[in-house]
Amino acid sequence: MKYRRLGNSGLKISELGLGSWLTYGKSVNNQTAYDCIHKAYELGINFFDTANAYENGRAEEVLGEALKEYPRSSYVVATKLFFPMGPGPNDRGLSRKHIMEQCDASLKRLGLDYIDLYQCHRFDPEVPMEETLYALDDLVRQGKILYAGVSEWSAAQIEKAAGIGKACQLRPIISNQPIYNMLERYIEREVLPVSTENGMGQIVFSPLAQGILTGKYKPNTEKPADSRAANDSVNFVINSYFRDDVLTSVQKLNSLAAELGVTLSQLSLAWILRHPGISTAIVGASKPQQVEENVKAVDINLDHEVLKEIELILEEIKDFAPRR
Template sequence: MKYRQLGKSGLKVSALGLGSWLTYGKAVEDKTAEDCIHKAYELGINFFDTANAYEAGKAEVVLGNALKDYERSSYVVATKVFFPMGSGPNDRGLSRKHIIEQCDASLKRLGLDYIDLYQCHRFDPSVPVEETLLALDDLVKQGKVLYTGVSEWTAAQIQSAVDIGKDYRLHPIISNQPIYNMIERYIEDEVLPVSNQLGLGQIVFSPLAQGVLTGKYKPDASLPDDSRAANDDTNMVINSYMRNDVLQTVQKLNDVAKELEVSLTQLSLAWILRQQGVSSAIIGASRPGQIEENVKAVDIELSEDTLQKMEIILEEIKDFHPAR
């Protein structure tokens, strides 16, 4: 495994992290989830990402149970706050009340004394950014949180947060967690350049486009019965990928992977990890074997000729914008 600085902070995270969205506490049995977490740890992954909203806290419980036997200093846990955790008017968002209460709740579910990285899961236009940042700063001062970050914030929102943090002399946010893969590349326009300038690292999720970039979905073919696309009608993102032009492009990328004698999964992850400003790519896994395959991507170096060939292929879907 290789490790990278998270932005300009001193925190080092594995180039691949293990996430729990749509899997742990839901689609994957707890024992299998723990086996995946243990395999990831054994292979050098030290970064584990979750959120309070993932199955109403169940994913945090599963993660905490799996990590409890390891030395606390040997891993980095990231969780998030924003989405509804109840029916009350204060059970959501980025108010001071919700942030403080949910931090305590996440710590209890995880069974930890502190959270390494606490992230604002989305931007909350109903709450002054100052209130949100001051609440996060207080958690850092109390030792409940070591670092803070955001997820899916725009370049302008990130810039504003950094400026306000400097004005108030707060502990700075160090990361942003956006979706990023060869199909979904919006962060390249503004988010990446601004984040690089300000010192925020990117922790990207859905690097395999929720399985599309593994090559298992074929153009002009029915969906595999056991696939996410066939069994999750509410997932607008993956459903929007199910277009022949997108799937045909993916098959061409698979040809490039075969030429390099790597899997399309490994090629897709290596393509992301070569991007300046990406600190870690969050993979998902429903069985340990997937993690064993994925970690091999950290050693793949893509030549300029290969990157250019891939870019020509990706030009075919440059105007495609998945549902977000």
């Protein structure tokens, strides 16, 4: 495994992290989840991502249980808040009240004394940004979190937060967690440059486009019965990728990967890690073998000709905007 600094902070995290969205506490049984987490740790992954809203806290509980046998200093836990955790008007968002209460709740579920990276899962237009940033800074002062980050914030929101932080002498936000893969590249236009300028690293999720960039889905064919795409409880995030032109281009990428002697998953992850603004890519896993395959991507270097060929294939996809 290789490690990168998270933005301009001193925190070093593995180039691949393990996430728990739509898997742990949900579609994957606990023992399998423990096996995946233990395999990731064994292979050098030290960054583990979750959120309070993932199965209403169950994902945090599973992660905390799996990690408790390891030295606390040897891993980095990131969790998030924003989405509803109850029916009340203050059970959601980024108010000071919700931030303070949910931090304590996450610490309890994780079984930890502190959270390494606490992230705003989305931007909250109903709360003054100053209120949110001061609350996060206070959590750092209290020792409940070590660093703060955001997720899926726009370039303008990131720039504003950085400006407020500097003006008020608050500890800086060190990361943004956006979706990023070969098919969804919106962050390249503004988010990446603005984040880099303000010392923030990118923790990207869905690097394999929810399994599309594994090559297992073929154009003009039925979804495999045992695949995530066929699982009605989680396939809502995959359906937008199911266009014949997208799947045809993915098969061309698959052929290119085969020529290079790697899997499409490994090629897709190496393509993401080519960018110095990316600190880590979060992979999901429902089997330990998937973790073993994915970690090999950190040793793959893509030369200019291969990157050019990838771009030519991706240019064949027209007007594709899955969720924006």
